[in-house]
Amino acid sequence: MSERFVVITGGPGAGKTTLVERLAAAGFAHAPEAGRAVITDQVAIGGRALPWADRELFAELMPAHDLRSYRQAHRATGPVLFDRGLPDLIGYLRLCSLPVPEHVRAAAHRFRYRQRVLIAPPWEQIYRQDDQRAQSFAEAESTYQHMVAAYTDCGYELVDLPRGTVEQRVRFVRDELGVHRAQQGSP
Structure with missing residues (x-):
């Protein structure tokens, strides 16, 4: 387990990525969200590993992205912020009522992050849909749960992020x- 590897998680549209990007701009090392990266790549190549086309294939591509980010994080000094983690x-x-393959479960238990995970609760006032976020707010709440x-x-121990400004x-x-x-590390 690496106590330097800090996960920020939660449902979609709760301000996770905005927070990670702001902290990255301030010099924190970070790893982007696997799901968004897979969607961006699949759309660019006309692939079908998309949550609205083939959820199982989409899910199968994410561990490789997360594990690559995990390995790369070892090169950084200081805390590394992860926009979501293997769990x-x-x-x-x-959420999708799909089976959890044993290799996904094994990865989540073997490649550990800081014990205290930061979680962004659903926040309807800031929730917005976009090209990669088609879920309703009710689906965002279910994702959070x-x-x-x-x-x-x-x-892991979950620590709620406060609802407030990005600052x-x-x-x-x-x-x-x-x-x-x-004290912060370099990316």
């Missing part, structure tokens, strides 16, 4: 990590 895939598969269950089942959330993360500008 998110378990939550996604359960599945993420809570997946991370809990994997033995307030940035301060919260810095306080949670005990990291000040002079």
Whole structure:
């Protein structure tokens, strides 16, 4: 387990990626969300591994992306922020009523992150759909519940991100990590 590897998770549209991007701009090393990366790649090549075309194939591509990010994170110094982690895939598969393959379960238990996982609760006031986020707010809430269950089942402690401005959330993360500008690692 690497206590430097900090997961920020939750349902879609709860401000996770915005927070990670803001912290990355401030110099924190980070790993982007696997699902969005797979969608971007599949759309670019006309692939079918998309959540609206072939959910199982989409889910099968995500562990490779997450494991690559995990390995690359070892090169960074200081905290590395992950926009979702391997247990998110378990939550996604359960949400879709799909079986969780043993290799996905094994990856989530073998490649560990910081014990305290930051989770963004559903927040209707900031929720927006986009080209890669077609879920309704009710689906976003259900996704959040599945993420809570997946991370809990994997033995993590969940810490709610406060609802507030991005700057307030940035301060919260810095306080949670005990990291000040002079201490953060390089990407």
